[in-house]
Amino acid sequence: MSMPELSYREAVRDALSQAMRQDEDVFIMGEDIAEMGGSMGVTQGMLDEFGPERVRNTPISEMAIVGSGIGAAMQGMRPVVEVMYEDFLTISMEQIVNQAAKHRYMSGGQLKVPLTIRTQGGAGWSPGAQHAQQVEAWFVGVPGLKVVFASTPGDVRGLLWSAIYDDNPVVFFEHRTLYGLKEEVAEEIEPIPIGQARVHRQGEDVTVVATGRLVHESLAAAEEAEQQGVSVEVVDPRTLQPLDEEAIVASVKKTNRCVVAHEAVTRMGFGAEVAAVVQHQAFDWLDAPVERVGAKFTPLPFAPVMEEYVIPHAKDVLAAIQKTVQRDGAS
Amino acid sequence: MAKVEQRRGVSDETLREFFREMLLIRRFEEKVEERFRAGELPGFLHVAIGQEAVAVGVCRALADGDVIASTHRAHGHTLAKGTHPNELMAELYGKVEGCSHGYGGSMHLYDVERGNLGANAVVGGGLPAIVGAALAFKFRGEPRVAVAFFGDGATNIGTFHESLNLAQLWQVPAVFVCEDNHWAESTPESQHSPIRDLTKRAEAFGMKSMKVDGQDVEEVNKVAARALKHARDGKGPIFLLCETERLVGHYIGDPQVYRDKDELHRLEETADPLELLREKLGLSDTEYETLDREVQELVDASVEFAKNGTDPNPEDALKNVYA
Numbered sequence: 001m002s003m004p005e006l007s008y009r010e011a012v013r014d015a016l017s018q019a020m021r022q023d024e025d026v027f028i029m030g031e032d033i034a035e036m037g038g039s040m041g042v043t044q045g046m047l048d049e050f051g052p053e054r055v056r057n058t059p060i061s062e063m064a065i066v067g068s069g070i071g072a073a074m075q076g077m078r079p080v081v082e083v084m085y086e087d088f089l090t091i092s093m094e095q096i097v098n099q100a101a102k103h104r105y106m107s108g109g110q111l112k113v114p115l116t117i118r119t120q121g122g123a124g125w126s127p128g129a130q131h132a133q134q135v136e137a138w139f140v141g142v143p144g145l146k147v148v149f150a151s152t153p154g155d156v157r158g159l160l161w162s163a164i165y166d167d168n169p170v171v172f173f174e175h176r177t178l179y180g181l182k183e184e185v186a187e188e189i190e191p192i193p194i195g196q197a198r199v200h201r202q203g204e205d206v207t208v209v210a211t212g213r214l215v216h217e218s219l220a221a222a223e224e225a226e227q228q229g230v231s232v233e234v235v236d237p238r239t240l241q242p243l244d245e246e247a248i249v250a251s252v253k254k255t256n257r258c259v260v261a262h263e264a265v266t267r268m269g270f271g272a273e274v275a276a277v278v279q280h281q282a283f284d285w286l287d288a289p290v291e292r293v294g295a296k297f298t299p300l301p302f303a304p305v306m307e308e309y310v311i312p313h314a315k316d317v318l319a320a321i322q323k324t325v326q327r328d329g330a331s
Numbered sequence: 332m333a334k335v336e337q338r339r340g341v342s343d344e345t346l347r348e349f350f351r352e353m354l355l356i357r358r359f360e361e362k363v364e365e366r367f368r369a370g371e372l373p374g375f376l377h378v379a380i381g382q383e384a385v386a387v388g389v390c391r392a393l394a395d396g397d398v399i400a401s402t403h404r405a406h407g408h409t410l411a412k413g414t415h416p417n418e419l420m421a422e423l424y425g426k427v428e429g430c431s432h433g434y435g436g437s438m439h440l441y442d443v444e445r446g447n448l449g450a451n452a453v454v455g456g457g458l459p460a461i462v463g464a465a466l467a468f469k470f471r472g473e474p475r476v477a478v479a480f481f482g483d484g485a486t487n488i489g490t491f492h493e494s495l496n497l498a499q500l501w502q503v504p505a506v507f508v509c510e511d512n513h514w515a516e517s518t519p520e521s522q523h524s525p526i527r528d529l530t531k532r533a534e535a536f537g538m539k540s541m542k543v544d545g546q547d548v549e550e551v552n553k554v555a556a557r558a559l560k561h562a563r564d565g566k567g568p569i570f571l572l573c574e575t576e577r578l579v580g581h582y583i584g585d586p587q588v589y590r591d592k593d594e595l596h597r598l599e600e601t602a603d604p605l606e607l608l609r610e611k612l613g614l615s616d617t618e619y620e621t622l623d624r625e626v627q628e629l630v631d632a633s634v635e636f637a638k639n640g641t642d643p644n645p646e647d648a649l650k651n652v653y654a
Contacts, residue, residue, distance in 0.1 A: 064494050067463065067494070071460035075467035095456075106435040107435060108435065109434075110444075
């Protein structure tokens with residue numbers, strides 16, 4: 001059986017396209033997704049295949065883009081709306097937080113909102129402070145929303161499929177720098193359950209819980225750590241809400257040390273929640289405080305040397321790993 | 332009898348039904364005020380006294396399958412859309428038998444089976460979803476219309492502009508009903524809008540608008556029917572401006588320090604939609620009293636129903652977060 005190679009970008013497109021081929025209720029809308037194929041090229045070719053009714057360019061109206069998605073979803077369709085940069089989720093926050101997340105609850109269970117909101121972000125190319133934020137943590141704290149952040153082509157495809165067919169509103173984060181990442185994937189889409197973490201690399205000494213780009217930075221750091229005699233386990237939660245606490249805690253109980261790593265600012269980042277869960281459920285297993293790796297507490301600067309300084313890299317994950325093992329006096 | 336022949340469109344009998352429905356809303360809202368002041372109703376409440384004709388006139392023009400989204404001032408729309416007073420009152424009392432099963436309250440009344448997609452505590456919050464519902468109807472080729480209620484205050488918020496723009500652009504079967512009662516809480520229209528004629532806002536998006544005296548339920552019903560037909564026939568959305576009056580404060584207990592009391596009295600005397608219809612119909616005192624007794628019984632029964640209702644288990648709070 002041949003294993004096609006798909007990029008992360010193609011994997012997203014594949015999930016969208018296959019869903020749309022088999023299901024008339026699925027349609028996509030967002031800014032510049034039609035002829036242009038999306039600002040990140042994700043939806044290229046889809047207009048030709050599905051036509052302008054189901055691949056809809058929208059005006060620059062994030063409230064209405066998300067809100068009309070909510071309305072169509074409430075009528076039983078499965079819209080996948082795109083917010084071009086996750087920074088612009090801020091514009092549609094009211095509709096996401098006050099409306100999509102709450103209709104089911106406030107109605108006492110009468111309504112479902114099977115809406116998927118796809119978005120992306122990622123620093124490293126000097127986009128400036130308003131085009132590269134990582135805001136996933138904000139949504140994890142909103143009851144009623146599910147939050148997904150996949151880091152590989154196979155994962156993003158399988159999870160997007162599950163998000164589309166989940167009957168709840170899902171905020172689906174993609175990472176800009178991963179769009180070109182290629183991987184062999186199965187011929188058929190393998191849906192990945194929402195709420196299931198993935199162990200990328202087994203290890204004995206330290207658990208690194210990482211998301212998005214930092215999964216790959218952490219794998220690189222783990223290689224380096226291996227050379228230094230430290231065995232690192234890398235866990236990607238993949239779904240931030242609901243969180244696979246069991247998998248994460250099981251890993252930490254095995255290794256006794258934990259590092260959390262994400263590109264978002266450390267303060268109040270998703271890692272803070274993971275750290276709280278870990279210290280609470282694996283307190284007696286921890287041999288060191290949980291280390292947090294994230295961006296420094298600044299808006300994202302423009303000048304490349306400053307941007308490089310602010311965002312986290314493999315070396316920062318490695319430093320955090322080393323800190324957790326230094327407590328033993330082990331080198 | 333001569334009056335019937337003079338009028339066209341809506342029959343005398345139908346108008347009597349409208350009157351009864353409006354009177355039901357009025358007595359319901361008065362009861363809500365009374366029960367709130369007695370300390371029986373949690374939270375805070377906004378009653379629709381003075382705006383009954385818009386609710387009844389529009390909702391009675393809807394067809395099966397049409398949907399509405401309402402505002403924080405939702406009791407009138409909810410009753411007019413067919414929710415039984417028992418279920419509405421039970422919701423205000425926070426009971427399981429309430430239309431939102433105790434999860435929503437006054438500003439989050441839902442009755443999805445009857446096409447009520449929810450009241451909304453966020454000004455303008457329900458408009459985008461109405462655009463989406465209409466889009467779904469269009470996708471599926473269903474002859475259904477989605478109707479949003481909102482006030483003059485809401486015409487200043489972003490969701491209003493984005494929703495009208497998108498609805499008109501995509502020509503979806505929606506009707507945007509603006510209940511212009513000339514107040515955004517305590518802010519008079521002259522202080523929140525630089526223009527007086529709010530239909531110009533629809534014009535800005537190329538959307539057709541209709542304007543009606545919102546205190547005349549017959550006119551509201553006729554014009555709403557035209558608006559709905561326009562949308563249903565695939566000719567595009569309509570902005571329906573209903574000039575109405577809020578004869579009460581923003582919320583129950585609002586002393587309305589910001590309002591000219593003489594002006595309010597004048598409105599109570601000249602602009603009460605119930606009195607206007609009562610006169611138009613030439614209802615005798617006996618007829619009126621009979622109708623009043625009927626609706627009052629319904630309202631009193633709804634309070635009994637609610638009070639005898641079931642409190643949710645506290646742990647029920649953990650349900651319905653996710654489907």
